[in-house]
Amino acid sequence: MSKKITIEPVTRVEGHGKVTIHLDDNNQVAQSRLHIVEFRGFERFVQGRPYWEAPVLVQRLCGICPVSHHLAAAKALDVIVGAGTGDGLTPTGEKMRRLMHYGQMFQSHVLHFFHLASPDLLFGIDGDPALRNVIGIAIKHKELAVQAVMMRKFGQEIIKATAGKKVHGTGAIPGGINKHLTQAEKDHFLNGDDPMNIDKMIDWSLGALEFFKGYHAQNKDLIDNFASFPSSHVSLVRKDGAMDLYHGVLRGVDANGKKILDDVDYQNYLEYIDEEVKSWSYMKFPYLRSIGKKDGWYRVGPLARMNTCDFIPSPLAQKEFEIFKAYTNGKPNGMSMHQHWARLIEILHSAEMMKELLNDPDLMNGELTVKGTKGREGVGLLEAPRGTLFHHYRINDDDQIEMANLIVSTTNNNTPMNTAVNLAAKQFMNGQTEITEGMMNAVEVAIRAYDPCLSCATHALGKMPLEAMILDANGKELDRKLKNG
Amino acid sequence: MSKILININGKDYSAEPGKMVLDIAKEVGIYIPTLCHYEGIKPQGSCRICTCKIDGRNMTVCTTPATHRMVIETNTEELEKIRATIVELLFAEGNHFCPACERSGNCELQALAYRYKMMVPQFPYIFPAKDIDAKNPKIMIDHNRCILCKRCIRRKQEPENPSWFVFKDRGNKVQINLDHELTADFDDELAQKAMDTCPVGAIIRKEKGFDVPIGSRKYDKNPIGSDIENQGVTL
Ligand code: SF4
Ligand code: FES
Ligand code: NI
Numbered sequence: 109m110s111k112k113i114t115i116e117p118v119t120r121v122e123g124h125g126k127v128t129i130h131l132d133d134n135n136q137v138a139q140s141r142l143h144i145v146e147f148r149g150f151e152r153f154v155q156g157r158p159y160w161e162a163p164v165l166v167q168r169l170c171g172i173c174p175v176s177h178h179l180a181a182a183k184a185l186d187v188i189v190g191a192g193t194g195d196g197l198t199p200t201g202e203k204m205r206r207l208m209h210y211g212q213m214f215q216s217h218v219l220h221f222f223h224l225a226s227p228d229l230l231f232g233i234d235g236d237p238a239l240r241n242v243i244g245i246a247i248k249h250k251e252l253a254v255q256a257v258m259m260r261k262f263g264q265e266i267i268k269a270t271a272g273k274k275v276h277g278t279g280a281i282p283g284g285i286n287k288h289l290t291q292a293e294k295d296h297f298l299n300g301d302d303p304m305n306i307d308k309m310i311d312w313s314l315g316a317l318e319f320f321k322g323y324h325a326q327n328k329d330l331i332d333n334f335a336s337f338p339s340s341h342v343s344l345v346r347k348d349g350a351m352d353l354y355h356g357v358l359r360g361v362d363a364n365g366k367k368i369l370d371d372v373d374y375q376n377y378l379e380y381i382d383e384e385v386k387s388w389s390y391m392k393f394p395y396l397r398s399i400g401k402k403d404g405w406y407r408v409g410p411l412a413r414m415n416t417c418d419f420i421p422s423p424l425a426q427k428e429f430e431i432f433k434a435y436t437n438g439k440p441n442g443m444s445m446h447q448h449w450a451r452l453i454e455i456l457h458s459a460e461m462m463k464e465l466l467n468d469p470d471l472m473n474g475e476l477t478v479k480g481t482k483g484r485e486g487v488g489l490l491e492a493p494r495g496t497l498f499h500h501y502r503i504n505d506d507d508q509i510e511m512a513n514l515i516v517s518t519t520n521n522n523t524p525m526n527t528a529v530n531l532a533a534k535q536f537m538n539g540q541t542e543i544t545e546g547m548m549n550a551v552e553v554a555i556r557a558y559d560p561c562l563s564c565a566t567h568a569l570g571k572m573p574l575e576a577m578i579l580d581a582n583g584k585e586l587d588r589k590l591k592n593g
Numbered sequence: 594m595s596k597i598l599i600n601i602n603g604k605d606y607s608a609e610p611g612k613m614v615l616d617i618a619k620e621v622g623i624y625i626p627t628l629c630h631y632e633g634i635k636p637q638g639s640c641r642i643c644t645c646k647i648d649g650r651n652m653t654v655c656t657t658p659a660t661h662r663m664v665i666e667t668n669t670e671e672l673e674k675i676r677a678t679i680v681e682l683l684f685a686e687g688n689h690f691c692p693a694c695e696r697s698g699n700c701e702l703q704a705l706a707y708r709y710k711m712m713v714p715q716f717p718y719i720f721p722a723k724d725i726d727a728k729n730p731k732i733m734i735d736h737n738r739c740i741l742c743k744r745c746i747r748r749k750q751e752p753e754n755p756s757w758f759v760f761k762d763r764g765n766k767v768q769i770n771l772d773h774e775l776t777a778d779f780d781d782e783l784a785q786k787a788m789d790t791c792p793v794g795a796i797i798r799k800e801k802g803f804d805v806p807i808g809s810r811k812y813d814k815n816p817i818g819s820d821i822e823n824q825g826v827t828l
Contacts, residue, residue: 156725157693158733160802165693189800272807276692279806287806477804506727507799 127551129533137537140530141388142522142555151512159185159503163280166499166514172219174275175212175267176492179205180499182280183355183488188503190480191283193375194355200474201284207465208270208279209354209490214309214458215263216493217410217451221316222256225448228553229323233330233536233546252319255312258303259455265304266462269293284477289466297466306463310424313456317428320452334535335444335528335554338363340396340405341412342520344491345371349418351429351457353491359416360396360406365440368396374489377498383515393522394515405523408495409558410450415440422464425457444528444557492517494559521558528554597661602668614654614665615643624818625667626676626705628683628792629742630655640742642679642705645672677709685716688723688737689793695802696794698810702740703793704817723768729776731784731799736768739795745769748790757787769795 132138150169154162163181167174182205187193197205230249264274269289271277279285297306324331340363344356358377360369372380383392384401395404406412414433420426432453435441441450465471485502495517502511518525532554536547596607601618608617613636618625629640638656645654646666654665666672683689683702691697723736746769749756761770779787784798807813 158725158727158797158799158802160800161693161695164803168692277807278697278803281803286804287809507733508725508727 127529127533129537131537131541135541137530137534140526140533142526142529151514154501154509154512156508158507159188159501159509160282160507162499162501162509162512163282164276164278167276169514169516173212173216173492173494175208175271175277176490176497177499178271178277179209179212179280179354180488180490180492180497181501182282183490184486184499184501185282186488187375187486188483188501189282190482191478192480193373196478196480197284198475198478199470200288200476201478203465203468203470204270204285204287204289205280206354207289207462207471208267210458210461210465211263211266211270213263213353213493214455214462215260215267217455217458218256218259218263220493221448221451221455222252222259225553225556226252228549228556229327229330229448233334233550233553252316255303255315259309259312262297262304262306262309266297269297281477283479284475286476288473288476289471291472294466294472297462306459306466310456310459310463313452313459314424317452317456320449321431324449331445331449332443334550335531335557336442337444337527337531338440338442339407339524339527340368340399341415341440342369342396342406342408343413343416343496344374344489345417346421347371350421351413351417351419352421353413353454353458355490358489358496361416361440363440363442365415365438368399374498375487377487377489377500381515383519389522391519391522392515394520395523406520407524408517408520409447410454410493411441411444411447412495413491414450414453420453420457422457422460424460425453428453428456444531444554447557494518495520518559525555525558528557597659597663599659599661599663599665601665608659610660611658614645614647614657614659614663617659618654618665618667619821622821622824623667624821625654626708626818627655628701628705628740629744631744631748631790631792634744634747637743637747640679640740642676644675651675673709676705677711680705680709681711681714681716683740684711685714685718686721687740688720690737694738694794695797696738698807698813699805700794700812701792701817704812707812708817726771727799728773729771729779729799731779731781732771732776732787733797733799734769734771735795735797737795738793739769740793741767741769742792744790744792745787745796 127140127142129140130138150166154165157165162185163178166181167178169177183194186197191197267277268274270285270287271279272287279287296304299305302308303312340360342358342360344352345359346352346356349359357371358369358374358380359367359371362368369380380397381394382397383394385392393401393405395401396406397404414429420429432441432446432449484504486500488499490497496515497517498513498515500511500513501509504510529551532550536550540547597610599606599608599614599617601621601623606617606621615625615627615630615636625645626642627640628642629638630636630643636655638653641653643653643655644651646652646669647654647657648664651672654667680702684706689702691700691703694700697703721737725736726734743760745758746756746760749758755772755775757772757776759770759772761768776783781798788796788798790796
């Protein structure tokens with residue numbers, strides 16, 4: 109006889125996920141599965157729309173990373189309007205988009221780490237639920253809470269200056285960007301009154317890393333062992349192997365660091381990546397064709413990016429990267445909670461890149477767009493905060509979108525998140541049939557290391573309420589607990 | 594001909610007889626919203642948004658010529674309520690997804706929704722199934738956004754313009770139809786003219802979108818009507 113525990117979010121928005129944990133007769137975890145109802149509606153919704161609307165339409169996909177969708181769609185359309193496959197934009201077009209992207213990366217990572225994940229660290233997975241949230245941080249660690257708010261604000265202002273609005277702007281258009289940076293904006297970001305200037309942002313990013321490393325030293329077991337597992341990793345890297353969050357070639361490495369995707373042109377991603385459908389999940393499971401369905405899955409996101417790139421092209425982040433790499437002797441790092449460490453290094457890198465761009469005169473002058481020979485089909489990839497994001501469009505003779513294929517970060521991380529949830533369940537649930545708060549939260553913490561809210565894939569915003577159920581072999585309910593996100 | 598005297602919102606103005614009340618109000622700095630009306634096209638008075646109280650009766654001022662001793666109220670609470678309702682009904686009848694529309698920030702309907710602070714919908718949205726006519730090489734007609742004001746059709750009355758647009762079907766199925774033969778060799782200038790005629794984003798040029806950044810669009814800086822209201826001329 110076996111029992112089944114179901115943890116099911118009860119959100120009223122379009123998508124939701126649910127975790128089922130199957131126990132064997134000895135109340136040991138036999139298998140866990142993360143079910144996410146993927147929101148694929150957008151791929152149908154954009155069909156028939158004029159192609160230049162895609163960047164503004166698709167950002168509605170996600171409340172957390174609209175800018176990533178905005179830019180990925182624009183990159184795909186660059187190809188269609190003949191503006192090249194990533195290197196054909198004007199300096200102004202490319203750099204304004206990059207600034208927008210780093211602003212987005214910065215603010216999204218800050219939200220992810222400080223607002224959503226750090227409460228788990230500071231108050232413990234089994235900590236008092238009344239404290240283990242962003243309010244708890246504000247009470248106990250006032251400084252951190254204040255910094256988090258200001259850092260997010262800074263990133264959002266960068267987005268506004270490049271996209272026109274903090275959310276759902278229009279900045280990126282096929283072939284480039286629709287505005288320059290003004291002198292006033294530049295001065296504000298570079299020399300604004302403390303703390304709202306880029307130097308302070310870099311300072312605070314360094315401070316956040318110090319905080320994490322200190323925490324890590326005292327909580328090695330949690331950070332190193334919780335939901336840790338080896339895997340392959342995939343991300344874009346610059347042609348020379350540098351970290352590049354906006355553009356590059358697709359690189360994959362296996363758990364030993366061996367290259368399994370050798371810096372390929374992502375316009376041909378379908379030759380390398382396929383998606384498997386499984387009966388028990390609405391969300392597809394991407395895998396590398398060369399390795400096959402069973403073992404071809406991979407991780408994307410901050411941790412994967414640390415594992416794929418050779419170096420980080422900004423000095424402070426490079427120093428942190430070296431410390432990070434040394435921790436695993438240069439080998440790929442599979443520790444789920446190190447996602448947060450990697451995330452903090454990327455916060456620092458984004459801040460450094462913003463500073464470099466803000467000092468670049470190309471942002472304030474120069475041609476905004478280019479166009480060339482029109483094509484029918486284009487693919488746009490970038491490294492979104494939570495991992496590689498794929499946008500692929502084909503248009504008809506009348507400029508209407510005929511086909512759209514989106515692989516969001518969460519989908520790329522489908523198998524890894526399942527693996528992490530399985531491990532968390534094994535670690536925290538074995539031998540129990542009662543649902544505890546800590547047990548439910550452990551599953552959530554595992555998911556949260558990858559994705560704070562499953563937002564892209566499910567269209568749910570910021571919340572992850574869970575319902576947990578234990579069922580016996582006959583489907584009779586033994587226990588049920590509800591937890592609001 | 595000698596001038597006549599009319600009273601708008603309690604103030605006397607001298608005006609040319611026969612001139613539309615709408616135009617006189619505009620000259621003296623009083624904004625009355627319009628949608629189906631377009632400068633240079635014969636008014637038809639179909640959208641009713643310009644409704645004012647004239648000698649105690651609700652009348653559309655785009656089609657009402659001024660007469661001596663006429664008393665006009667343009668902005669009573671009741672009238673503003675009527676206008677807000679008209680705007681919202683237009684939203685409920687179509688599929689107006691402003692953030693993804695090229696005319697956003699430049700759209701008369703959206704600008705009026707802002708003017709009347711349309712926040713929470715009070716009518717059920719119909720979500721009609723509509724499509725796009727994208728056959729023309731220079732322009733698209735997005736029926737989702739058409740408010741059937743006929744500005745595009747009525748413009749044919751100008752001698753230099755052939756009838757590019759016609760109404761097709763009737764009742765709630767009625768929609769704008771583009772004459773594909775006449776418009777086959779549209780150039781950019783004509784395409785722009787057609788787009789400018791439309792108060793909303795139902796007629797849009799192809800391959801041109803969102804190139805004016807947020808903040809620089811027509812109504813971003815100057816809300817609809819503010820140009821007239823700020824001129825403050827008194828005759
Ligand atoms: S297409 Fe535009 S101008 Fe023509 S009727 Fe519709 S809304 Fe009016
Ligand atoms: S503007 Fe007068 S009725 Fe439409
Ligand atoms: Ni997202």
